[in-house]
Amino acid sequence: MNSTKTGSVVVIGGGISGMLSALDLANSGFYVYLVEKGPSIGGVMAQLDKTFPTNDCAM
Amino acid sequence: MPLKYVINPDVCLKLQKDKCGTCADVCPANAIDYTQTEETITLNAGSIVFSPGFKPFDPSRFDNYQYANYPNVVTSMEFERLLSASGPTHGHVMTMPKLPMKPKKKADKALAEKRKDPKKIAWFQCVGSRDMNKCDNAYCSSVCCMYAVKEAIIAKEHDPELEPYIFFMDMRTPGKEFEKYYQNAKEKHGINFVRARVHSVTEDRDTHDLNIRYADEMGQIVDDSFDMVVLSVGLEIPQETRDMAEKLGIDITDHGFCKTDSFEPVTSSRDGVYVSGVFNNPKDIPESVLDASAAASAAGDFLADVRGTMTKAEEKIEETNVIGDPPKIGVFVCDCGSNIAGVVDCPSLTEYAKELPYVEFATETLYACAQDTQDKMVETIKEKGLNRIVVAACTPKTHEPLFQESMVNAGLNKYLFEMTNIRNHNSWVHKNNPEIATEKAKDLVRMAVAKAALAQPLAEEKINVNDTVMVVGGGLAGLTAAKSLATQGYDTHIVEKKDVLGGEALKLYKTAQGEDVGEKMAALVADIEANEKITVHTNTTLEGVEGFVGNFKSKLVSGGNETELEHGVAVLATGAKCSEPTEYCFGDDDRIIKTLDLDKMLKEQDAKLDSVKTAVFIQCVGSREPNRPYCSRVCCTHSIDNAIELKKRNPETDVFILYRDIRTYGERELLYKEARELGVIFIRYEVDRKPEVKVEKDAVKITLIDHVLNQPVEIEADLLTLAAAIEPRKDERLANFFKVPLNDEGFFVEKHAKLGPAEFATDGVFVAGSGHYPKPVNEAATQGRAAASRALTLLAKKDSLFTSGTIATVDQEKCSQCGVCVSICPYNAPGFAADGRFAGTAEINPVLCKGCGLCVASCRSGALHLRGFDTNQIFSQIFALGEVV
Structure with a gap:
């Protein structure tokens, strides 16, 4: 291993996109730091009532 | 998430004035810590995924809608909370929702008395989007049309007497299944759609009803009254995100969105920084999910040679053999704070549990899921020699894996566990009958204990994963997926039935951002062909597939020769094709062509283009029709792009675009704006009054009713371009090989419309490109990368993929x-x-x-x-x- 790169990734933003990006990275062999400025993750999607087309609860 | 309380330091009396402190006194878990302060942590990372999201547009500055002053003007985000069962009104839609539910101020109290269930609600579209007059957001926010339709339908489901009206400019429902949802909203749910930009809102001082004024399609001024107005606010990039982008050193557009290349759609201008979500152009949930996986793939490619160097291996704990031992059951009753204990008599339930057969130990916990409780559970299992565990708490859907992990940590097989839901199924639904709820909880625990006593340890079988990948389809999406998988070290085979790689993209002239598709595709194909990990099979068809995740065997046939390919996963990227128009005299005259024909002429700099004086484009040719009830998504942008190209070649050319709705979502809207500024004339037609085309010797004559003048207009064109629908390949054979479904139109059906857009419900099979739904270059590349990322998560589990025990x-x-x-x-x-x-x-x-x-x-x-x-x-x-x- 003569690379100077680090096998970890910082994901900035804990909305739906950031969370899933972090999960994919962690599950494919990288150490992930998920950084969110608010007190909880979930972002805007967690505030939605239901989502098209199945009317599944967004949570 | 998680559903936990936090202190707002700006208003906390303890933090501000060192008074109060009540929360620390009452918190039974001692979770309050006032001493926490901001600290700076330095992280070393190989790459960054920047996914900062957006802010809903703040409409306070629009004086014509009076959002800041009228209690019945709300934003769509506020309305979303009104509809939600966990919102301030518990899902009951009522007027004046911005007032406190139990107002204390006198003026608010008087207002609250006038609260009612709204019977007429208006949605105003494009608030803070497609607007250069009142704000500087020239782009389309992409999501508001669909969410307004959804909110209207749900509100109508709450109250069937409600009359919802949606005021819009263009209805933009270009996503998968969106158009059908819109048509159903009109036809089945009775949602009213009005094509108008509302001029102003005034309020009845007494009732606080809202009077709105707008010009209808005929130019007549209309006044109407509503109980509530919902402003469909757009998505905006806040200043703070722009500042951060500057700190990160990445380029952004005038509107604050990240600048990316259409072929590398999640890569920022700086090496090692990748972007996803709305910051990478306005988008909805499935596209944000695709971006997420695509960014993971891109960040992973960048760090391919250090993959797996920082991950930690889990410690394996020896499993205790309990076969033949008499059951020794431990019961953990959870209070869930006051969620359960507030209704159910948990102490008496715990005492009851102790008396049940085979129960060795029972205890009450404040939060069974808390980390300290988990640690104690492990200790207790070891100390008391328990061999079966029952947890009476919430839902196994969210919490079973957590408890099972603790069992594994204590050396027990995770299937010796039983969970019973005394919260959702009991305390929440019987909160007015605590005594009966306690009895029911006892029943539930007794049943769980009876089942747990018979539980046996179950084995999970290891799945061997062949780490070779097969990509079916050598178009842009397939190539992008293959490139990422190969970069991260997996042998990848591309199966393409044609003799060349590149697919339909080879027929395109330029992307919406102006990149030369031919050049970019040539570079991509060269990369693929030079990659040692990739084997390309052109002129090859797939004739059979056997096996399952990790262990597929595919039969490939090329020129009569049959070979077998063993692979662990498959990516289906078979694309879509352009349909043949059956109307507008297509085929009768060589001046009537399809969009891709015009692309070809532009690519070849065809001299015929120089003699074109009047060019006409007709949109939705074969799309949004009963036999193809979907929008082909790419045609509006494509035609506008080509119209601009014609105008730029010769500004004297008259260019007309005949359309039903212009659907230039996101920053594609800027192209629409540019086209209008260049003098391209847009004329809208109704589907029941389509343009008529007649071929004459000197010109192709097109007649239609102008939507502004309401008069017939006649255009004599020397070039008529039809935006023909994109249709799927409807490859039922391929679908059967992998047991994956096709929808009514023949597009592949993904695992989950929102959360699984690049994979199938069949394990180990992934989807990318227009075979899933028509998409432009950047979205096909995104989905290609996303499919690769999803496949990678499976391949990376090579040694730890197991079947379920409960089979x-x-x-x-x-x-x-x-x-x-x-x-x-x-x-x-x-x-x-x-x-x-x-x-x-x-x-x-x-x-x-x-x-x-x-x-x-x-x-x-x-x-x-x-x-x-x-x-x-x-x-x-x-x-x-x-x-x-």
């Missing part, structure tokens, strides 16, 4: 070989044993079995059993329910 098994001595289980299983898990003592009887493939129990119920010989839910366990639960204690 069906066959008692082969009892099997009568009737075959009902084989025919009834939706997952093809049962088959007939080929050889051995029980040849001809049923056997279950543990990899394919999802544990649904359908075969078990269908077996008349009683030969099938569902492990973990065996007949004796279910009966013991039922008998336990009947026991009167």
